[in-house]
Amino acid sequence: MKILVPVKRVVDYNVKVRVKADGTGVDLANVKMSMNPFDEISLEEAVRLKEAGIATDVIAVSCGLPACQETLRTAMAIGADRGILVETAEDLQPLAVAKLIQAIAKKEQPQIVIFGKQAIDDDANQTGQMFAALMGWAQATFASKVALANGLATVTREIDGGAETVECKLPVVITSDLRLNEPRYATLPNIMKAKKKPLDVFKPADLGIDVTPRLTLVNIAEPPKRRAGIKVADVQQLVAKLRNEAKVI
Amino acid sequence: MTKLLVIAEHDNAGLKAVTLNAVAAAQKIGGEIHVLVAGSGCVAVAAAAAKIAGVAQVRLADAEHYAEQTPENVAILVQAQAAGYSHILAAATGMGKNLLPRVAALLDVAQISEITAVVSPDTFVRPTYAGNAMATVQSADAIKVITARGTAFDAVAAEGGDAAIEAIAAAADLGLVRLIGREITQSARPELGAAKVIVSGGRGLGSREKFDEVLEPLADKLNAALGASRAAVDAGFVPNDYQVGQTGKIVAPSLYFAIGISGALQHLAGMKDSKVIVAINKDEDAPIFQVADYGLVADLFQAVPALIAELG
Numbered sequence: 001m002k003i004l005v006p007v008k009r010v011v012d013y014n015v016k017v018r019v020k021a022d023g024t025g026v027d028l029a030n031v032k033m034s035m036n037p038f039d040e041i042s043l044e045e046a047v048r049l050k051e052a053g054i055a056t057d058v059i060a061v062s063c064g065l066p067a068c069q070e071t072l073r074t075a076m077a078i079g080a081d082r083g084i085l086v087e088t089a090e091d092l093q094p095l096a097v098a099k100l101i102q103a104i105a106k107k108e109q110p111q112i113v114i115f116g117k118q119a120i121d122d123d124a125n126q127t128g129q130m131f132a133a134l135m136g137w138a139q140a141t142f143a144s145k146v147a148l149a150n151g152l153a154t155v156t157r158e159i160d161g162g163a164e165t166v167e168c169k170l171p172v173v174i175t176s177d178l179r180l181n182e183p184r185y186a187t188l189p190n191i192m193k194a195k196k197k198p199l200d201v202f203k204p205a206d207l208g209i210d211v212t213p214r215l216t217l218v219n220i221a222e223p224p225k226r227r228a229g230i231k232v233a234d235v236q237q238l239v240a241k242l243r244n245e246a247k248v249i
Numbered sequence: 250m251t252k253l254l255v256i257a258e259h260d261n262a263g264l265k266a267v268t269l270n271a272v273a274a275a276q277k278i279g280g281e282i283h284v285l286v287a288g289s290g291c292v293a294v295a296a297a298a299a300k301i302a303g304v305a306q307v308r309l310a311d312a313e314h315y316a317e318q319t320p321e322n323v324a325i326l327v328q329a330q331a332a333g334y335s336h337i338l339a340a341a342t343g344m345g346k347n348l349l350p351r352v353a354a355l356l357d358v359a360q361i362s363e364i365t366a367v368v369s370p371d372t373f374v375r376p377t378y379a380g381n382a383m384a385t386v387q388s389a390d391a392i393k394v395i396t397a398r399g400t401a402f403d404a405v406a407a408e409g410g411d412a413a414i415e416a417i418a419a420a421a422d423l424g425l426v427r428l429i430g431r432e433i434t435q436s437a438r439p440e441l442g443a444a445k446v447i448v449s450g451g452r453g454l455g456s457r458e459k460f461d462e463v464l465e466p467l468a469d470k471l472n473a474a475l476g477a478s479r480a481a482v483d484a485g486f487v488p489n490d491y492q493v494g495q496t497g498k499i500v501a502p503s504l505y506f507a508i509g510i511s512g513a514l515q516h517l518a519g520m521k522d523s524k525v526i527v528a529i530n531k532d533e534d535a536p537i538f539q540v541a542d543y544g545l546v547a548d549l550f551q552a553v554p555a556l557i558a559e560l561g
């Protein structure tokens with residue numbers, strides 16, 4: 001059984017981005033880029049399924065600039081068997097990515113595709129659900145636990161009031177939440193090995209997919225700044241301030 | 250006149266209040282607002298939706314296979330209903346985020362996530378990068394499929410409307426998913442999304458026992474909801490649905506207490522629109538103090554009991 005794991009190259013989660021003064025975007029010059037943390041979790045889950053003898057192949061797919069090859073090498077160092085890059089300089093939006101992954105899925109015929117629940121740059125939280133719709137598959141989103149047996153995926157999902165467990169027929173889309181697992185670090189020998197693993201490159205046109213953006217970015221602005229307040233000396237002063245100044249208690 | 254369809258959020262027994270925020274977002278766009286109720290044995294929900302101020306029509310799909318409102322089944326229902334609507338909206342909750350991208354893909358349109366403002370009927374503001382870059386985006390699609398952030402749109406009145414309820418045909422049961430169990434966190438406290446006061450704890454609480462022992466009395470005193478940082482959830486101090494932040498719940502209460510929380514940008518993303526923020530942390534350089542209106546540098550294990558005593 002093949003598992004496909006889409007991985008996105010994003011600004012590292014430790015970086016606080018700066019909005020460009022002209023409002024055209026965020027400043028990405030000299031900013032550390034990493035694999036989207038949720039995709040690391042997805043990949044870890046896929047690799048564990050392979051180690052458990054349930055999956056045979058783990059294939060990482062990334063869509064975007066040539067630099068995404070680095071992200072794919074990281075994925076292969078964590079344990080993906082091979083990588084696929086759909087290379088384009090176009091501003092890729094979730095629907096376009098879902099269609100590209102669909103085209104790859106048609107070639108590879110995976111039984112499971114594990115997305116991250118959201119990418120920490122656009123915070124869209126869409127691509128897995130969109131892909132599931134295009135394929136007509138079940139979607140087990142925001143997963144905190146996955147078990148596979150007898151052609152069924154049993155997935156515990158984080159929901160607003162707590163958690164629920166669903167049983168899905170394969171093929172299935174899973175999107176990973178933070179509590180699914182704790183991803184491993186790539187070891188040096190595995191990083192070396194990853195350099196030799198196969199990495200195929202396609203263009204969206206090779207796959208027959210139109211990736212033209214549907215949304216036009218009008219402007220990017222900084223949010224209103226919140227100013228730091230004061231330090232209070234003790235709880236007496238704190239309660240007095242909350243009662244008499246802020247009037248919130 | 251343009252028509253907008255708002256997907257009701259409910260548990261078959263009652264309408265969730267966040268639906269009122271989604272209707273408010275629809276009102277900002279403007280047009281005739283319809284509400285879709287898909288569920289099983291959910292006539293009471295439809296009746297409640299019909300009373301929402303500003304709603305012109307309720308469309309009710311009541312069928313057994315909507316009992317769990319699985320996105321697979323509900324999405325094809327929404328797709329079948331979509332003709333004639335310029336906008337389809339839902340609240341940006343776990344449910345809305347699960348469903349609307351699926352709807353958008355079936356309609357071959359973009360989905361616009363978690364909008365915080367309406368600029369015009371085709372242009373919206375939405376947060377990106379954990380709320381550090383507010384994007385204004387314009388959609389060229391015929392149908393705009395949108396989730397709206399509850400805290401950004403003041404709820405419309407739950408009463409005052411008198412919409413007609415129209416029963417609609419259910420779509421097929423795809424039978425792709427079966428619900429095995431649901432564990433809803435039981436709590437007598439207000440919901441995080443609706444609470445006026447939130448007491449949140451972080452890794453600084455140290456253990457599940459301490460989290461309860463120290464923060465519950467404060468939450469009791471203030472009739473507050475309890476929240477948490479990711480670190481506190483990951484460490485098992487509290488259930489996952491307590492998590493506030495970029496990838497948890499977005500809250501904006503009148504008063505937010507961050508106790509033993511450092512203030513990582515992912516946490517700030519979920520609470521920085523609170524009216525008043527109080528931080529209690531023993532590290533005077535903790536980033537949480539950069540957004541706190543009132544900061545107390547202290548050991549929380551002493552400060553919180555003292556605070557409770559002072560509140561009387």
Ligand SMILES: Cc1cc2nc3c(=O)[nH]c(=O)nc-3n(C[C@H](O)[C@H](O)[C@H](O)COP(=O)(O)OP(=O)(O)OC[C@H]3O[C@@H](n4cnc5c(N)ncnc54)[C@H](O)[C@@H]3O)c2cc1C
Pocket residue numbers: 013037038120450451452453454477478479480481492493494495496497498508509510511512513514515516519529530531532535547548549550
């Ligand atoms: C993809 C991704 C998504 C994330 N999403 C979220 C999210 O949605 N929400 C979220 O919260 N985080 C999220 N995080 C995690 C975030 O980056 C931080 O790791 C997390 O918020 C830290 O939690 P914390 O403040 O409780 O812990 P810490 O950063 O460890 O801070 C603990 C604080 O407690 C203080 N403290 C300790 N003991 C005491 C004491 N006795 N008295 C007073 N103060 C004390 C310390 O000084 C410290 O400031 C995410 C991270 C990633 C990578």
